[in-house]
Amino acid sequence: MAKMIPMKERGKRTPRHMPEQDVHKRIHNFNEVSLGYTKEDAIYEAQRCLQCRSPTCMDGCPADINIPEFIKKIVEENFTGSYFEILKTNNLPAIAGRVCPQEEQCSKACVWNKANKAIHIGRLERFVADWARDNKIHLERVGIEKKNKKIAIVGSGPAGLTCSADLVKIGYDVTLFEALQKPGGVLVYGIPEFRLPKAIVEYEIGEIKRLGVTIETDFIVGLTKSVDELAEEFDAIFLANGAGAPRFLHLPGENLNDVYSANEFLTRSNLMKAYAFPKYDTPIKVGKKVAVIGGGNVAMDSARTALRLGTEEVHLVYRRTSKEAPARKEELTHAEEEGIIFDFLTLPLKILGNEQGDINGMECIKMRLGEPDESGRRRPIYIDGTNFILQVDLVIVAIGTAANPIVARSATGVKTNKWGYFITDENTCSTTRKGIFAGGDIVRGAATVISAVGDGKRAAKAINNFLQ
């Protein structure tokens, strides 16, 4: 059995690299890029943890995971114990371990970060969750006292799943409503297989179902039933329907045939499995030269999906530089390794097409960075006379999402702000209507999986307090 190692030894070690699929191979398949730690890797990395008395890493975790404790159990090779430690507060560990921006959260707050040697907490979390799945370790819940109160959760993305699990664990009767044919929200339709395998999402949702959550797919709250109707049947409601509507730039030519929103492109590929067309019936266009507009994770996902579908040349068109790009560093690195061409400091002006609606180019202009704007990022400014035409035949717009009004329209007394997002109390997630709570992207605007998890947890606590 592995042991804690002396402090001096911990300092000497460098962070353990996580193996990845070879770049030349992976651009031709949809298999996961990161391959995960082996048991030896995990123990080696876990042994580096200083087991701080007052750990700072936990401050950086919206899911409140007892990080030093689960890491300690890895060192002790008590992986089951480690898994259960994580599950106390996070019900989606294999997912969070993969898609959380740890470098901005727990690992950023790790004391080793000052020496650029932060513990790879996410990789360890992922290892433990994967190990538990491979070894069929399940959390069994016995002797929970039923509270005989019914809660409706609207939307089965990370916020809804987390809130459901937390509430069912303390005895509530929870029904989770999902508009699409599969639960998971953005985890299923948005994040590609090569970053988050759908079998893993299915598995973790299955575990939440095992805890007793009822999942109703094909149920569009707002259309199949209104929030007002649900309010009659349920004691409390959590609205976590996400920021599902695509945003466009309103450029001339944006409705040409092969201009996709990232939502459409990724939904076709991920949810409908169009990458396996014609084995699956949903088609997707494969451009010869593709431009993806945007600099976030969704833009990277779109670009890398286009590449894997067989596109010869993929350009990422972003008006600032890599430094300002909101995408995770890891995603930028992966995209660059895979041969995505970064056209930074470039702003699209117009998409050009023929009479039949086919795209035959995109007019762009070069930018430079000026003073910082209200977001703190340096504002891009046109450089006159630098217009040029990027030769592309397919364009994907990945500049963020907006609120979909369907749910809000059916919820009397639940106020939204000018962007259509629900107005909530930051601490309790309660909306302007008693008994109705909201969280995740439909409150924050497009944010991260883990912030949605955090909202789900906060809402569960607030709902429990409300129903006491």
Next chain:
Amino acid sequence: MSKIIRVEKWHDVIYSMWIKALQISMKVQPGQFVILMIDEKGERIPLTVADYHREEGWVQVVFQTVGTSTMKLAQMSIGDEFFSFIGPLGKPSEIKKYGTVITIGGGTGIACIHPITRALKEVGNKVIAIIGARTKELIIMEEEMKEASTELHITTDDGSYMRKGFVTEVLKEVLQGEKNVRKVWAIGPAIMMKATCAVAKPFGIDVIVSLNAIMVDGTGMCGSCRVTVGGQTKYTCVDGPEFNGHLVEWREFMNRLTRYTELEKLSSKMYKKKCQRK
């Protein structure tokens, strides 16, 4: 789960299906649609509701086999369940008392115009219905349309049944005769809807069209079904499917309908081959 309770083959390529879907049948209004998936590998297929029965809990859809998905759909029979069946989607038709209105259905669009025609008559409108198809066998729901409307006109392109010609020719005559027509609804092939608008425009009458744009989720999430209406981008699934036809950018709409034509051909070719092997 939504189960097929009745299927009828009305023609070589036209089928009608009645599906048990309690919640949807309770909620659906004229003009709305459903999206169904045949199996896990299937497409999400949007279909406008042709009829519904709240007490018996079913909805009816009518479809024409054009590609892989509709060919697969035609293979389904009584008792089969859909992998996914959602609705009601889109905004309902604006049903109220206008006075005299005209409803036009072309091809399988006849099925879509049916519940709208009935509802308009029920609230006290004089409803002049005009239905048309290429040939006699493709005229569907004649009896139902007769009952749903105040007055029914039928055309066939080849003259094999009733009047030879297009629905637009009848429309023009009716508009010349009837002075008080307040509104026209037209559902059918894009070219027919566009032509209807062209005929009604000189009379200063609005034409409501129902657009069958290409969709994925059908709930406003993907933007696949976007269409320019009055200079603004709208989503057919949540802002429509009905729009003022005079404001629709028809060229763009028709272009976007062809986005997957090549891939659909490939898919149906493979599907047909697979069927032959069986």
